[in-house]
Amino acid sequence: MDSKVKIKAEGVNFFYARSQALKDINLDIYENQVTAIIGPSGCGKSTFIRLLNRMNELLPHTNITGRISLDGRDIFEDSVDAVQIRKRVGMVFQKPNPFPKSIFENISYGIKVNGIKDKTFIEEKVEASLKKAALWQEVRDRLSDSALKLSGGQQQRLCIARCLAVESEVILFDEPCASLDPISTAKIEELITELKKDYTIVIVTHNMQQAARVSDYTAFFLMGELIEFGRTQDIFTAPKDKRTEDYITGRFG
């Protein structure tokens, strides 16, 4: 394993009220690599990545034990501000969730809430982010239109651009193509491959072909446990665990 560990999960347990959603998860996420998390519905994969940007703590009656570190520093330490973590670890959600504002405001929002007021800087950043998300050509003439007028695929790329504008280091994708058509899906996958030059990427997906296409590492979750983790190539061609093999070959899930 060649590259640097960006995020490290050690003995992570997570509880919703009394039910345990994650059991003793140990997982390394490597810098500038794409890590896919696969598994059947309800296996805890979304729960897991929502821990990485401390999103789960918005829910009542949850509890976590164990340690998750970002660049070696525990993100749940008292002195660490969740807002700072979320700035560094961005997220693209399952359903496109643009703000009911203009296309421009959607992208500039994240820059502005982080305290930047310089107008030209913001304008340049918006353009650069839209270009990076392969959306600029389609929206350059209507930046002041409502983002809700865009198609589903365009909205999802807008959400990616919004995330890029805050200059995070890690981007979490929570089933980003679940509600998109194949062409939009192909565009997003292409984008993910492009983005890993600058970002560390974690993607949760139901679609095994997608995991095989875009990821360098794959983690297979089942009923809250991490069953197997390794290079995507190895997981898909020579899984060590019988359950991983069954899932990948479509025997359940």
Next chain:
Amino acid sequence: MKKNLIQDSGFFILFLCMLTTLIFLGLIIYFISVRGLKVISWEFLTQGPRMGMTQGGIAPAILGTVYLTLGAVLFALPLGLACAIYLCEYSPKGFTVNLIKMGINNLAGVPSVVFGLFGLAVFVKFFGFGVSILSGSLTLGIVILPLIISASQEALLAVPQSIREASLSLGATKWATIKNIVLPTALPGILTGIILSIGRAAGETAPILFTAAAFYTRGYPRSIFSEVMALPYHIYALMTEGTHPDQQTAIAYGSSLILLFLVLLISAAAIFIRQRQKNIHG
């Protein structure tokens, strides 16, 4: 075939109910207009009453109602909105909050004359504001407070969790999320609440009966500590007191028409603003 028949007759009954409602609305506007229109003139709108309420206009009452309604909204809106934000966004969910919400709902059910007596005891007497615009506005404000709180709460709850999460995931603080994303999105709903409460405040008689309203004032109010005439109370007084019932009834209908028109006007303005907001925010 039989299924279709049942469905069609069902739709027809629903249609009839809708039509009945519409007919009542039409009748109200028709009767008030027919009886009220004949007294309406420039003089009626711009001058005070003369000759023991049988002649002249209702200008002081119009102005009084505008002052009282404005005062009530100015008092209740910030308080109610802040309360709704706290309950929806900040308060820990559980027993206490449910108790508070129940309390607010009950407040909405309190008969308005009880609010009138409360206003008399607290604002007029205890705080010593006297029978005045201030006392009346505060009392009316409390009457519309539950309306504003529940409309705002509903509007806030209708904001999808997904866009709050989107904002937080970009490193926005909770307050920044509320201020920049949640409130603007909820604004049309909040405005609806304000529209409803304006109609309510302008039309209420009982809460201002002991706290603000005067049967007759010479000229216009000088300050927020002055008594005022107000349209609903003026109508009530015209119909129950005085010595020239015929002339007074006509003026009462004219005043009702103006009150109706005033509420419609304010509502139209609020709807206009809401529509513009909707266009901007999708």
